[in-house]
Amino acid sequence: MIDRVTEYAKKTIDEAKMGELHILACKRHLEDLKRQGTKSFPYIWNPKQSERILEYAETLTIAEGFELKPVKLLGSQIFDLGCPFGWLKQENGKRRFRRSYESMARQNGKSFKNGIRGTYIANFSGYNFGKLFTVATKKRQARIAWEEMAKFIKTDEDLQELFEIKDYKSLILAKDTESTIEALSKESGLDDGFRAIFASIDEYHQHQNAKIYKAIYNGTKALLETLISIITTRGDNLNSACYEMDQYCINILKGIVTAEDFFVDIYALNENDDIFNPKNLIKANPFLASTEQGLETLTTDMQTARDMGGNELRDFMTKSLNLWVKNTDDQFINPDKWKKCESDLELQDLVGKKCYVGLDLSHGGDLTTVAIEIPLEDEEFFECSHSFMPKGRLQEHIVTDIAPYDVWEQQELITVTGGQDTYKNDYKFIIKYLKEIIENYDLQLQAIGYDPHNADGFLSDLEIFGVPLLEIKQSARYLNDGTQDMQLNIESGKIKYNKKEELLSYSVSNAKIVRNSFGEKKVDKEPNKRTKRIDPVDAMINAHITQMKFNEKEQVNYDKEMEEYLEKMGWDD
Numbered sequence: 001m002i003d004r005v006t007e008y009a010k011k012t013i014d015e016a017k018m019g020e021l022h023i024l025a026c027k028r029h030l031e032d033l034k035r036q037g038t039k040s041f042p043y044i045w046n047p048k049q050s051e052r053i054l055e056y057a058e059t060l061t062i063a064e065g066f067e068l069k070p071v072k073l074l075g076s077q078i079f080d081l082g083c084p085f086g087w088l089k090q091e092n093g094k095r096r097f098r099r100s101y102e103s104m105a106r107q108n109g110k111s112f113k114n115g116i117r118g119t120y121i122a123n124f125s126g127y128n129f130g131k132l133f134t135v136a137t138k139k140r141q142a143r144i145a146w147e148e149m150a151k152f153i154k155t156d157e158d159l160q161e162l163f164e165i166k167d168y169k170s171l172i173l174a175k176d177t178e179s180t181i182e183a184l185s186k187e188s189g190l191d192d193g194f195r196a197i198f199a200s201i202d203e204y205h206q207h208q209n210a211k212i213y214k215a216i217y218n219g220t221k222a223l224l225e226t227l228i229s230i231i232t233t234r235g236d237n238l239n240s241a242c243y244e245m246d247q248y249c250i251n252i253l254k255g256i257v258t259a260e261d262f263f264v265d266i267y268a269l270n271e272n273d274d275i276f277n278p279k280n281l282i283k284a285n286p287f288l289a290s291t292e293q294g295l296e297t298l299t300t301d302m303q304t305a306r307d308m309g310g311n312e313l314r315d316f317m318t319k320s321l322n323l324w325v326k327n328t329d330d331q332f333i334n335p336d337k338w339k340k341c342e343s344d345l346e347l348q349d350l351v352g353k354k355c356y357v358g359l360d361l362s363h364g365g366d367l368t369t370v371a372i373e374i375p376l377e378d379e380e381f382f383e384c385s386h387s388f389m390p391k392g393r394l395q396e397h398i399v400t401d402i403a404p405y406d407v408w409e410q411q412e413l414i415t416v417t418g419g420q421d422t423y424k425n426d427y428k429f430i431i432k433y434l435k436e437i438i439e440n441y442d443l444q445l446q447a448i449g450y451d452p453h454n455a456d457g458f459l460s461d462l463e464i465f466g467v468p469l470l471e472i473k474q475s476a477r478y479l480n481d482g483t484q485d486m487q488l489n490i491e492s493g494k495i496k497y498n499k500k501e502e503l504l505s506y507s508v509s510n511a512k513i514v515r516n517s518f519g520e521k522k523v524d525k526e527p528n529k530r531t532k533r534i535d536p537v538d539a540m541i542n543a544h545i546t547q548m549k550f551n552e553k554e555q556v557n558y559d560k561e562m563e564e565y566l567e568k569m570g571w572d573d
Helices: 004-015 020-035 047-057 075-086 110-124 139-154 157-162 211-218 241-253 278-284 292-308 310-319 335-339 391-400 405-410 428-440 459-465 476-491 502-510 535-555 558-568
Strands: 043-045 087-089 099-103 131-136 163-166 171-174 179-185 196-202 227-232 262-266 354-360 368-375 381-390 414-417 444-450 469-471 495-498 512-515 521-524
Touching: 004 020, 004 047, 004 075, 020 043, 020 075, 020 241, 020 262, 047 075, 047 110, 075 087, 075 110, 075 262, 099 241, 110 131, 110 139, 110 163, 110 171, 110 179, 110 196, 110 227, 131 139, 131 211, 139 157, 139 163, 139 171, 139 179, 139 196, 157 163, 196 211, 211 227, 211 391, 241 262, 241 502, 278 292, 292 310, 335 476, 335 502, 354 428, 354 535, 368 428, 368 535, 381 391, 381 428, 381 502, 381 535, 391 405, 391 414, 405 414, 414 428, 428 459, 444 459, 444 535, 459 469, 469 535, 476 495, 476 512, 476 521, 476 535, 502 535, 521 535
Parallel strands: 099 227, 099 262, 131 179, 131 196, 196 227, 354 444, 381 414, 381 495, 444 469
Antiparallel strands: 043 087, 163 171, 171 179, 354 368, 368 381, 512 521
């Protein structure tokens, strides 16, 4: 018999009534079922563990309202509760998911679900003396999920025997396990010392930065099992930690990056959906739009937003439709367009081909990237890249960038150089990598393009390759043609890259277009997003410009032109 989580996932995909991102979350579960237990995917689906938390939830009582009501889970709630608890690590039976990100419109039960998770983990996970937290920027906000837990306990005689509520301390004690559930806020002095077996991080879009998330996350590394649950509605601040996290989680759902420990579910309208069509409300409001009263209220709010426009419309789009209000004109390339360029091509399929190299040299301990462009038939190009990072910076960047550099190291997409006390890249690794690649695949290196920043003392090392070295000036005027040509090639599907190139894809998703006063463009990070790495994209564009410049020179072969002229004049032998 099919379990309830899997049944819901299949039904949601078949009916196609929900938003694209939620459907992708369902597809992820079904695809994982096919991969479970393999060498590359050491996780197994345990329906019994999934059902345990669902059965627990259905014993609870909803206290708020005119009368007590038993909990009746909707299909979406079954999925969001059951999926993270049913996936286990094959090696030890511990939960696979250590983090979760759930985004939906307001008043759709985000805190309600974390109230269920918190009480369940506190008393029924088997962990003794555990610390559980509900956290937010303000104490009042942090207490919302905490109060959900308190209400479940107060209305259930069995739970009253298992828990003690100390409201004046914002503290709940699980008597059997001696675990505590505490509401904390930014003012409480959150630091890296919190070893949370569960943490509910509420309304993440209100957080000015990622400090609270990082404080909680840093404290969980030694735990065999934990769950950091980020719950939020989208906002309008594109320079926020929430927007950064949201984009990363979308990339997880789209398969652009891999984060096997991260459960993601986003309920929102699709990009091109009619925001004034009531049928689309369910996509962002899985709970509210499922009730007659909720749907009526949402429809009324929709009409008001349409009539008033301005701030009212903006508020409706973020809070009721769970949309970011943003201008996407600055995007380097649409992620979907980029994904269509993925292929199974590898360097071993291109032995003996001409190639062009682009370098993006880091300052200090950031990413350094080598990109290789190989011209194919029909004016197509194959792109591949490899990055380098000093070992002393690895763990720091995993946290600050919210990026799985350790996983990418295992996938051989990045080389970690030096020891724990190494904080600057040693460029000799680049030389070694290039030599090996060229020799192993008999590539015919034509030219190397490099960013002049941080290149001092490195140029002499590059001379051993015996090819032209092109300085790629990092101005919009110089980069415009190459950047634009790369965009057009991607959009037309003429760029090919190996589908395993996750770091390159991650970089593409971070890249934005900036323009000078003449309208000339280049790639850059989003403003105030220093940790959104784009180094592989920079290197790829440098390689493409090198190819363009080199072939511009080759187009005029003066010896050949003179020969043909003399022959035409009858002066040849």
